[in-house]
Amino acid sequence: xxxADRGILSEHDLKKxxxxxxxxxxxxxxxxxxxxxxYPILMTMFNGLKSNVExxxxxxxxxxxxxxxxxxxxxxxxxxxxxxLRNTLYIFVGNxxxxxxxxxxxxxxxxxxxxxxxxAFYFFFLMTLFIPATSYMIPNFVNLKELGLxxxxxxxxxxxxxxxxxxxxxxxxxxxxxxxxxEAARIDGASEPRSFFTIAxxxxxxxxATLAIFIFSTAWNDxxxxxxxxxxxxxxxxxTAIYKYVINVKALNTNIxxxxxxxxxxPPILVFLVFQKFIMxxxxxxxxxx
Amino acid sequence: xNQSAALHDHLPAELESKPYKQNRWKKNFWGxxxxxxxxIIFIMFMWVPIFKGFLYSFYTVDFVKGNxxxxxxxxxxxxxxxxxxxxxxxxxxxxLLCLVIGFWVPIAFAIAISELRKxxxxxxxxxxxxxxxxxxxxxxxxxxxxxxxxPINALIGSTGADQIAFLTDTRWSMISLVFMETxxxxxxxxxxxxxxxxxxxxxxxxxxxxxxxxxxxxxxxITLPSLRNLILLMLILQIIATSQGYQxxxxxxxxxxxxxxxxxxxxxxxxxxTRLDYGTATALGMLMFVVLGGLGILQFKxxxxxx
Numbered sequence: 149x150x151x152a153d154r155g156i157l158s159e160h161d162l163k164k165x166x167x168x169x170x171x172x173x174x175x176x177x178x179x180x181x182x183x184x185x186x187y188p189i190l191m192t193m194f195n196g197l198k199s200n201v202e203x204x205x206x207x208x209x210x211x212x213x214x215x216x217x218x219x220x221x222x223x224x225x226x227x228x229x230x231x232x233l234r235n236t237l238y239i240f241v242g243n244x245x246x247x248x249x250x251x252x253x254x255x256x257x258x259x260x261x262x263x264x265x266x267x268a269f270y271f272f273f274l275m276t277l278f279i280p281a282t283s284y285m286i287p288n289f290v291n292l293k294e295l296g297l298x299x300x301x302x303x304x305x306x307x308x309x310x311x312x313x314x315x316x317x318x319x320x321x322x323x324x325x326x327x328x329x330x331e332a333a334r335i336d337g338a339s340e341p342r343s344f345f346t347i348a349x350x351x352x353x354x355x356x357a358t359l360a361i362f363i364f365s366t367a368w369n370d371x372x373x374x375x376x377x378x379x380x381x382x383x384x385x386x387x388t389a390i391y392k393y394v395i396n397v398k399a400l401n402t403n404i405x406x407x408x409x410x411x412x413x414x415p416p417i418l419v420f421l422v423f424q425k426f427i428m429x430x431x432x433x434x435x436x437x438x
Numbered sequence: 439x440n441q442s443a444a445l446h447d448h449l450p451a452e453l454e455s456k457p458y459k460q461n462r463w464k465k466n467f468w469g470x471x472x473x474x475x476x477x478i479i480f481i482m483f484m485w486v487p488i489f490k491g492f493l494y495s496f497y498t499v500d501f502v503k504g505n506x507x508x509x510x511x512x513x514x515x516x517x518x519x520x521x522x523x524x525x526x527x528x529x530x531x532x533x534l535l536c537l538v539i540g541f542w543v544p545i546a547f548a549i550a551i552s553e554l555r556k557x558x559x560x561x562x563x564x565x566x567x568x569x570x571x572x573x574x575x576x577x578x579x580x581x582x583x584x585x586x587x588x589p590i591n592a593l594i595g596s597t598g599a600d601q602i603a604f605l606t607d608t609r610w611s612m613i614s615l616v617f618m619e620t621x622x623x624x625x626x627x628x629x630x631x632x633x634x635x636x637x638x639x640x641x642x643x644x645x646x647x648x649x650x651x652x653x654x655x656x657x658x659x660i661t662l663p664s665l666r667n668l669i670l671l672m673l674i675l676q677i678i679a680t681s682q683g684y685q686x687x688x689x690x691x692x693x694x695x696x697x698x699x700x701x702x703x704x705x706x707x708x709x710x711x712t713r714l715d716y717g718t719a720t721a722l723g724m725l726m727f728v729v730l731g732g733l734g735i736l737q738f739k740x741x742x743x744x745x
Contacts, residue, residue, distance in 0.1 A: 155553045156643055156656050167653060174550045182564045189567060192579050207592035254476030263469035276484045278734035282682040282703045283727035286710045286719040287491035309479035340468030369572045372685055390574040405578060413575045420570040424563055428629055
């Protein structure tokens with residue numbers, strides 16, 4: 149097992165002075181990187197708890213001199229975060245259901261049901277990957293407008309079923325399920341919808357969890373598209389509302405601004421810290437887009 | 439069932455009698471039914487917009503009075519607008535900066551972090567954390583960091599150098615945006631490279647070391663060649679992504695100062711939602727599709743080789 153313990157460098161390499169120096173420099177750069185990653189994130193939090201005078205003082209302090217937890221209350225008074233949170237969650241849940249039903253069924257059919265012409269169907273879905281999304285962004289908007297879907301949640305839920313990347317992830321997952329399991333269900337007389345919902349779906353919890361994380365982060369992060377599609381304030385998502393009412397507003401005190409930014413980044417950071425193993429595996433999945 | 443289907447495919451045509459065809463339809467009824475929702479959704483929200491993009495590039499789009507056919511006018515306007523030339527230049531500059539500033543960073547850190555004997559897990563989490571932050575938080579945060587009285591200028595000031603107007607100086611604005619995006623996104627690329635670095639068999643390094651290869655030789659002749667396909671794939675993905683970039687340019691600077699961060703995709707957005715000229719915006723989109731379409735196919739081919 150000795151060979152498994154080494155990396156590019158072996159224990160022996162590390163005894164040489166030259167390598168030790170290089171290794172030390174490398175560790176220094178990693179520490180620098182960690183500092184530059186964590187400092188701005190912690191700053192977001194601490195700035196949200198300072199007095200406004202202190203946030204704007206130069207040079208900036210790291211820790212607040214006085215802790216102003218009342219900033220969080222002022223933040224909630226300034227912007228109706230619960231309402232925007234609810235809208236964001238509506239979109240997340242609807243998109244999740246659409247992905248599960250529309251793409252789940254289609255990928256299961258392509259992967260496991262041996263339908264005729266499935267190569268052609270597969271290609272029909274796959275082709276859309278070759279077309280850069282920005283090139284049809286405007287017609288996409290015009291199309292939603294012509295369908296009368298603007299300012300409705302359906303404008304997010306329905307197109308969520310047209311995600312080629314998620315389709316491929318699901319199909320690859322179903323390809324890995326043993327056909328014998330489904331075959332046994334068919335012989336026992338289970339109908340196809342039944343074997344999909346009672347056998348394939350429970351087996352696919354891991355891939356659905358990965359998709360849930362992707363869909364959650366899209367719903368939470370996307371500010372531009374919702375700002376086009378939704379035009380009444382009570383339907384904005386969290387990110388859109390922050391963009392419109394916080395980022396580009398000059399009149400708002402900087403400490404309150406940071407308190408809001410902190411509140412908004414907290415849930416995704418917590419989700420990430422709790423599910424980190426899962427999420428990091430999802431990242432390597434996303435590498436094989438297409 | 440797989441076998442029986444394969445057998446049927448090889449049956450001579452005259453044996454495909456009517457009852458068999460009916461049977462085949464019945465047998466595959468659910469298979470087709472499962473595909474129907476996805477086909478409808480893909481047509482409605484993918485293929486129709488793509489087709490409309492082609493169609494509307496020859497029309498003036500007016501939601502009130504209806505669309506009118508204008509031939510090649512939109513393309514003529516797009517190709518004679520001096521802003522388009524600026525936008526193309528800015529986009530190429532942005533893509534170049536992303537390569538020079540951002541592309542090698544995740545590779546270097548993936549190799550470095552793979553060599554850590556301890557705390558590897560913590561380092562990974564720290565590197566990935568910015569990627570989890572919502573983009574709007576990123577904009578608010580970095581606007582403050584880049585501020586003339588923000589921490590970066592405080593650091594520069596403490597060394598006695600002149601302050602830098604990161605966002606309002608046309609020489610710095612695009613560089614500042616690329617730096618911000620690299621800060622946020624390198625963790626995700628790093629994890630992808632790290633998985634590949636860790637999957638290289640350790641025995642190869644052992645063998646190379648016994649043959650007298652030094653550390654750099656091992657990196658150059660074992661690590662980097664093993665990552666070759668992944669690096670190429672990530673390069674193409676990055677080119678596809680950066681050639682369409684507009685969100686941080688729009689959110690932080692709205693294309694300014696003095697059009698220094700006006701990218702091509704941002705110009706499309708501005709044509710549509712500021713000038714309300716959807717026709718020309720679609721024509722610009724079509725031109726982008728023609729240029730970028732080839733890249734998508736290249737990516738697909740590479741991916742296939744990779745698997």
